[in-house]
Amino acid sequence: MIREGHEIKHDLREEVDVVIIGSGCGGAAAAKHLAEGGLSVLILEKGGYYTAARGDFDQLSDNMLARIDGGRGLDTSTNGELALMYGNCVGGASVHYWADSWRLPEDRARIYEEKGVSGHEHEVLAPIFDEIEKDHNVHPADPVYRNRMNELFIEAGGRLGWHIEDVPQARRGCVASGHCYQGCSYDAKQSQLVTYVPAALKAGARLYADCEVTAITREPGTGRASGVSARFLDRATGRPAGPKLEVKARAVVLAAGGYASPVIWMRSGLPNGSGEVGRNLFTNPNPYLYALYDEEIYLWHNIPAAVGTSDFRLPRYENGRYVEGGYLLHPNQIQPEFLAVTLPGFGGAHAGLVAQLPRLGSAVAWIDDEHGGEVTLREDGTPSYHYALQGDDVLKARDALKKQAQLLFESGAREIFVPDSAGTRLQGPEEIAQLDTLEIQNGAMLFAAPHPAGTLRMGDDPSRAVVASTHEAHEVPGLYVADPSVFPLPPSVDPSLTIMAFSVIAARNILSHLA
Known part of the structure; x- marks a missing residue:
């Protein structure tokens, strides 16, 4: 089930096993595996829901920038040096990416180990990549x-x-x-919009589009993540449309991407004992x-x-x-x-x-x-x-x-x-x-x-990292991060497959914990 913002006429309350913030490579991969594992899953996507079947991908760059790009394609770094490229739609940045699909190089996996990441070694990732490549029909270009x-x-x-x-x-x-960057009009590019989002929905997950998370909530006393507060947006203006959403969950997955996830973290007033939240912004x-x-x-x-x-x-x-x-x-x-x-x-x-x-x-x-x-x-x-x-x-x-x-x-x-x-x-x-x-x-x-990473870096030492190698936040039990913001360094290739593979590991850890 996908419900869009214009369909919501009053405030809503939900209670699920897992709420996932974001529907790109990280959020969709986590949602698929969690839903297939038998958990109730709710995906919240700030951007709109667009499909080839409805003719939404019209191959006009100005229209598509406004529809599927974060900041309508106009966001830059403070000095004007970078054009920030990120997704703002169901399927996330995978809807506008080029479909280049590399595995994390073995030498980079070793560097991640040296940076304090465990459980993501080359031999651990290899069978996960096998599955992802099969699901996305990854092959050399003819x-x-x-x-x-x-x-x-x-x-x-x-x-x-x-x-x-x-x-x-x-x-x-x-x-x-x-017209790959504008969103595929033929559903040929294997973005999350046509792969893991539908797979998650088929397994029982639900999704709200045009739904902006305003805060990750925590239990008083324990500080454990307990859900999210969100609001529905008017898609044409990007402004609040009125109705709000409160979600109670046993686990929260933050998968809004390397640019947005640290912003949600900071707006939520979550702890930052390591001082690393928002730092180490890599962008390729x-x-x-x-x-x-x-x-x-x-x-x-x-x-x-x-x-x-x-x-x-x-x-x-x-x-x-x-x-x-x-x-x-x-x-x-x-x-x-x-x-x-x-x-x-x-x-x-x-x-x-x-x-x-x-x-x-x-x-x-x-x-x-x-x-x-x-x-x-x-x-x-x-x-x-x-x-x-x-x-x-x-x-x-x-x-x-x-x-x-x-x-x-x-x-x-x-x-x-x-x-x-x-x-x-x-x-x-x-x-x-x-x-x-x-x-x-x-x-x-x-x-x-195009490839933000590092802003909620992963590592087993809580004095130097925000997220443990289980993908659970060091200082916020029950909060997991499943997007490129956990990478200690960029993967040195297009990150889409690595984001999905890491998110599979995150989902396995959540399943193990909640079971």
Whole structure:
């Protein structure tokens, strides 16, 4: 059962075994396993409920930003350096993600162990990943899904001596529409909207959409999580619609995502003895370049990244000094509307670029950042996201831009455009060195920030972590966190499968405890 905000006409009270805040990769995976385990489960989703069957995914970027993106796609860090990308709909960010689906690398699982996480070792996660990949039809992208930018990436990367690999995709019956980020109009992308949310509902879970949690409640005296207070929203305005909801539960699962979960924690006045709540904000910042070709590219055709290279995933150091790497590198995909917004320049210069959109190509990187930011609350309770590229993360971004420029020129680009405030252009490979001194910080370039993590970090030492390795909060019994905010560091690949796998472990621990 899914009930939407406009259907609720009066205050409601519910009593369930588990209430789950959020319906993305973490919340949906936890809900499926808890409901299948025989518990009564209620999912609360702040965003709206949209489906392909009702024609809600119209492939118009301005409409879809308002429907499925948090902050209507306009939220940024306080310094204007990051565009915060997160979901605000049933299915969460998985509705607008690219469907890239990697397992947590074994080397990163070992680092998590070193950071104090137990029970999430590589051998523990492997069979869980097997199940998730089967449920989501994860497979390498077939050659038919390579658009022209993917083909150029393969050809140029090969000449540069890079290993180019097929990217695992969570798709079933893809029609190559090219509108993945706007939500799949064909239910081919295996988001939580078409996988674990329906599976949870089939197992007996229920879901309220347009329902914002205002506080996690606790039992007087014990401090144990006892449920949530929530309110229903008017979807058109995002403002309270009137009716409220009180839920009493034996366990609460916080799965609102790396940007929202610490906000709910702080608004609820939950304890923060470690001082780590809201800190360690990692985002996988995305530097990217545009390039002009003599041939038509059509960046918005077919799937976004059928191929890529992991050659630079791990950073390389010599004598303790950064040399290169620390990011994934892929062909980029971007729709005409976003291209027009992010291309440099104004007036006639900008119009000249827009007139050549079909011949524009692009490459993008996901920086495996290691210097986190922080989430805080303003006096009115609204969040501020403080983040600045610093230390080796700046060097990673520059190296990623230089590798992109190498590849784009090698693939036949006539000119490269840097999406910076200065409108920097590179006319040939001999000018790539300019990227070493290019101003890229504090809003000079806008980096997409699609993978928030770390803001409620996990670890067995309560003096250094918010959440235990059981996913239960150290200081709030009965409260479990099942989203990327528990990651001690980013997983260095797209986090969707890792979020689901961790959430399965959280669900198993809840089942064991409540049983």
